[in-house]
Amino acid sequence: MSKESLDHPLSVRLAFPFIRAALKAFLLFLGPLRTTGRKHVPREGSLLIIANHLSYLDPPAVQLASPRLIHFMAGIELFERGDRITQFVRWWRAFPVKRGASDRRALAHALMLLKAGECVCLFPEGNLSEDGQLMPLQPGWFMLARKTGARVVAARVDGTQYVVPPGIEKFQKGKGPVTVQWSEPITIPEGDEQEIAQAMEAWAIEQLSPR
Template identity: 95%
Template sequence: MSKESLAHPLSVRLAFPFIRAALKLLLLFLGPLRTSGRQRVPREGALLIIANHLSYLDPPAVQLASPRLIHFMAGIELFERGDRITQFVKWWRAFPVKRGASDRRALAHALMLLKAGECVCLFPEGNLSEDGQLLPLQPGWFMLARKTGARVIAARVDGTQYVVPPGIEKFQKGKGPVTVKWSEPITIPEGDEQEIAQAMEAWAIEQLSPR
């Protein structure tokens, strides 16, 4: 695939300001969005965002908090619904991943996107956390960053679990605020792979764990 075919289509880029405005209005109604560290997000170049996963509202919250268009790994069930949500995630160039397992096809697609200089977000827990605590992290994100040299930034999300609780698709008015806090971006250092992997897992856990 060419870089042009992997990038968000022109229709998404043109619609993005309007979608951002609509998301802002929605979150203003449900509970305000508070963002910390937005200036840390690199505006260009390959970027891998890792985020904790509390709610179906997490991807819109992270996208709204980011200055860049993001390609999201989305649960394969969203692609199987056959409704407007399916149409939207496909139009936005999201790509499916099987929850709770290492999905090689999804990782390969993310690898292509990062090599093309795109911005990719994944939720390394692999599933929604039902109690707000961080679940064990799957190592796929480390492999992607190691192979592509992409910078990595963590987005710690909080409050979405009250606005759209796990297992519920209805919005709960006035349950905010929703917060997204960005870490400093990092690059995976050189060295012994096992030692670096352990250090990066510790870093990710520290950045994504609830405060």
């Protein structure tokens, strides 16, 4: 598969500034978006973003807080709705993943994107947290970063669970603010894989846990 076929379509890239402005205005209507650490997000090269998952609003919030276009790993149910949301996630070049399980096809696609120098975001909890606490992290993100050498940044999201609570698709006006806090980028070091995996899991938990 060519780099061009993996990249966001020209229509997305041209529309991105307008979509960003629309998202920003929409979130301001619901509650302000506050971003810290945006300077830490690399503007070029392979990048893996890991984020905690509180709400269906998390992907738009992370995209709005990011300086670059992101390929999101999205729940397969969004691709099965057959409505405008399905059309949008396909147009944005999101790709489906089966929630709550290790999806080899989704991981293979993410691997291909990262090797092509793209930016990928996944939610390693694998599902929405109903109580706002960080759930156990699935190890797929570590495998992707180790195999590709991609830099990793963590995006800790908060407030989206009040604007669009888990299991509810209706927006709750004035329930913000929504915050996205970026970590400094890291790369997976060389060494014993088990020891490094444990250290990286501890790092991810520290970065993504609620404050």
